[in-house]
Amino acid sequence: MAKRNPSKKTDQQPKKEFIFQKKNYTFMFIGIAFIALGFILMGGGGTDDPNVFNEEIYNFRRIRLAPTLVLIGLGIEVYAILLNPHNKD
Template identity: 70%
Template sequence: MGEQKRKKESQAEFIFGKKNYKWLFIGLGFIVLGFILMAGGGSDDPNVFDPSIFSWRRIRLAPTLVLIGFGIQVYAILLNPDKKKSKGKK
């Protein structure tokens, strides 16, 4: 009896379900894409100004993607993996 209880307690149980991890990776993808789009635009010569650092992609698009990614991360953490979808049947 005690051995069965120990086996049950030692079994690894994940906090998140498959659905949570899927959303976590989607959010991580948005964040990585945002930071990749933000990168670059520097100049080799410090005396030369490069106006490409103020492009629409770096100022608007990339930070928006990062914020969307963080929002997806919060959703993935708060998502209940045990809740089943109801298909309209009562």
């Protein structure tokens, strides 16, 4: 039976690894940027006088473009979470 040398570590420590890698975080930041841009584009269109209605609230940017950007951003976030960075495809 061989003696163990206490100066050498034969037990290897398990490698600590994050769940997400750089590629995941890159897509997450892109998704956050899309969502933030969508919410920024949704803002505005109000009026200082509460008795005056402003039709600007119903323009294309606020009704179609901004919500579409938010949904695209959420889709990118889901993709970033499900992305396997170790896959070599």
